Amino acid sequence: MAMRTSTDSVGDAVQDRQRARTARGVGGRAAPAGARPTPPRRRRPAVALLGVLLILGGAALAGLLALRMDSREPVLVVKSDIPAGTKLTVDMLGETNVATESDLIVPAGAIRTVEGTYTRVPLNEGQLLDTSMLVRTNPLSGGQLAEVGVPLVEGRVPDDLDSGDLVRIVRIGEGDRPSQPLALGLVIRPPVSSSGGGVLGGGSDSEGSAATLLVPLEVADAIVDAAGNNRIGMSLVDRGVAVTDTDRLRSLAGATR
Known part of the structure; x- marks a missing residue:
């Protein structure tokens, strides 16, 4: 009989602790009568995939820009406006770094090859020099x-x-x-x-x-x-x-x- 009383006392103590926890907000609260259960949160794989694609796309773009920056080469640029028919001198030209695939643009290292040529068209300040703008022969050399x-x-x-x-x-x-x-x-x-x-x-x-x-x-x-x-x-x-x-x-x- 004494053992039964001890067991009942332990059960009562456990129930008292559970009630205390519930009162403090530690335990769960019973749902109100008639309330619908909260649906489980839905996973959105499409949104997650879009985020991954945006990250990968940004990384690829940054890599491409870095590669283009690395591929820039020094080329000749016109320092100031030059009229048509003018004989080019070294001091008329500067250099700048650009990424270009044109075979007409003159590399900075080839400046001596264009020195002494003549402009066949007017050149503007800041314009990249290309071989289609130049002629080797003085326009006056024909005597006409x-x-x-x-x-x-x-x-x-x-x-x-x-x-x-x-x-x-x-x-x-x-x-x-x-x-x-x-x-x-x-x-x-x-x-x-x-x-x-x-x-x-x-x-x-x-x-x-x-x-x-x-x-x-x-x-x-x-x-x-x-x-x-x-x-x-x-x-x-x-x-x-x-x-x-x-x-x-x-x-x-x-x-x-």
Whole structure:
């Protein structure tokens, strides 16, 4: 009988501890009557897979960028604007590191191979140098062309004249003498004011500025004479013409108006 009482006392003690734990929130609480059981949390494998793919994609992109950075090579770059027909010197060129697969871009180590060549088109500051921009032969070496300096007067030349512009050159008539077409010429050095800064053909500083033109040799004297007498007028025919396109330069002397 004493043993039974001891066993009952132990059972009561266990129940008391469980009730105490429940009161403290340690044990589970019984669900309210009529409440639905909480469904188990669903796993979302698609979301997890997307996260893994994003991580792998970012790592691959970072690796590709690192490889491209490692594959950059030094190439030649133009330091400042260079007109068409200019003979290249080493001090006109710098170098920069780029990743390129073009065979035309000139490596920095080949600078001596392009020294002394001539620009066939205008080059802009920061432009990568490639072999299609250059020619080995001086545009004047054939003896068929001449460079002439022509003063510009506001209202007689187009605005924004630039290197590579093809222009129609006319001697402006005076009195009983009518206007006379002289030539199709190429602007190889754009208008520059007497102060040394570039100007536009119709700009506020165009008076007192001058441009250098490439013209047929046979009409060079007539153009110089007209320029010296302040009788030169020009009209724009085309832009972006290379100095190697000499077939587009021709004399218009004797042509009808």
